[in-house]
Amino acid sequence: MAKLQSFPSGFQYQEAVQHPDRCFSDSDLRSASFERMTMGLPKMISGNFASVFPMTSASGHKYAVKCFTRRVSHQMQRYERISARLSTLKPWWATDFQYLPQGIQVEASLYPILRMNWVNGCTPTYWISQHTNRPATIMKLAHCFDEMVHDLSNSGLAHGDLQAGNLLVTDDGQLHLVDYDGMYVPGLDGLPPDEVGHPDYQPPSRSQNDYGPAMDRFSAWLISLSLKILAAAPELWDQLNPAHDEYLLLDRHDFLDLNSSSRLSTLCSHQDMEVRRLAQVTRQILSLPPAAIPALAVPSPSPGRTTAASPTTAPGGIPGWIRSHITEHAGSPVEPEAQEPARHGQRHDRWLTWLVRVLIALPLIAFAGASDWRLGLAIFFTVVFLVTMALWLLYRRDPLTKGYTELARARRKAVSGARQISGRISSVQREIAGAERAEERLVDRHTKEQVSLTTDFDRGGRWHRMRSSRSLTRPLRYSDS
């Protein structure tokens, strides 16, 4: 039976994998060949919990064989549920895998392995380095990522460790999500994994208690916004991540104190308005308590796709992703009316032009028709006044004017709504500060009560010791006397 207390090291696995026919229990893997490094040893990709070996079966099928170097709690139970859920859903971003509880033999003991289908692709960090001259393609990747997160969320799943190392970009720009060790699927509540994700993509306070369907929100926003910022200003890639490390634009040090983060300051003061705006959103999102982070805004498929190609702004001056985000809830009651004037105007071109011309000519006709110049002047001004009024009415009733007025009103309403919500945020923040003060007072009071109780106990003890010592001395005196 498998020795489950201690697991082999990566090197022990590497030694075993040199003889696939002997070490693997799976028939496909027994006949597989491994990729060799320069020394002739099997190629190994080492991670925190496991080592992965690329293998090619006799039929030419390529696998990634994951061998665990540490014990993972409820591993089998977790993988069974994850596998069952993903097999039912068959999401486009997932990779097929099979958990083999006794998949590999190392020094006479059997250990579990994960046999995954190999995905030909590269990590986003490498991919971005190759595509800094193609911002539209980076924006497409950002939208692809958004759709993936949306799909995960819609299915009630969460990956648990969304980060560049667990994303693979294929040649056609599609994203694949790998490493499901920390995944949440319905039914796995209360069975958190031992890991809490890559610290460059997780809130500093991330713990196992956060395990659940909302645990990806921080990393999802971070990756999505970083990709969109890079699409708007690709030069930031070399500026903010010169070594092309595992993080994208911000890392764990920035999350600790967003206000003193030099990288975030660079983004917030960038010359490009779009970058500044996205940086502000990033600051707002990352400063929220993890439980309060909203779900990632997702582009609606078709308009989102159309505007996704534009790295900067859509014709209306709104970035594509924001436009697509607001289509769902903001609606556009004004839009049909704003477009209507063009059609309406064309239809009524002729009559409006003639009406205006006739109205403008009326005072002159009236003046010319008058016998006396004084009377003519009076009629002229009266008609001018009446015609102006009529034109003013026409102007006010013009669909274009109405559309613009409506738009201005909608803007004022939106500004007022935003102000009200700002007020609500301040009020909730004040309440939170009050709750924090109350908590401090409570802790203080509890400590005092604890100390007071202990003091009472000490006094009681002293009193009894005193009583006890008196009672002991008394008989001695009797005996002395």
Place this chain on the structure above:
Amino acid sequence: MASNEIESIADQTAEIQRQLNVAQIDMDKRHQAERISLDQRRTALAAQLGQAHSDHLAAQELVLDREGRMASSAGPPTFGRFISSALRGRASGVASY
């Protein structure tokens, strides 16, 4: 007699100790209840804050959308421009109006 007294004091001490233990447990329970209620309040407030931030983002985006649409038009449709475009013929005036 002395040993009786010592026993009685020991009993009293044990009794006081027991009472103190009970008091300690009661106090812990009370403290925990107070903490739980405060924690619940903080969680509720955090959720409210999250919702408010989400709403704020949506509202800001709405403002940006409206401003973008207003910016995309040539400017506010003034009375003068209305007359001028109407005189020149509405079709050509629509674009600039």
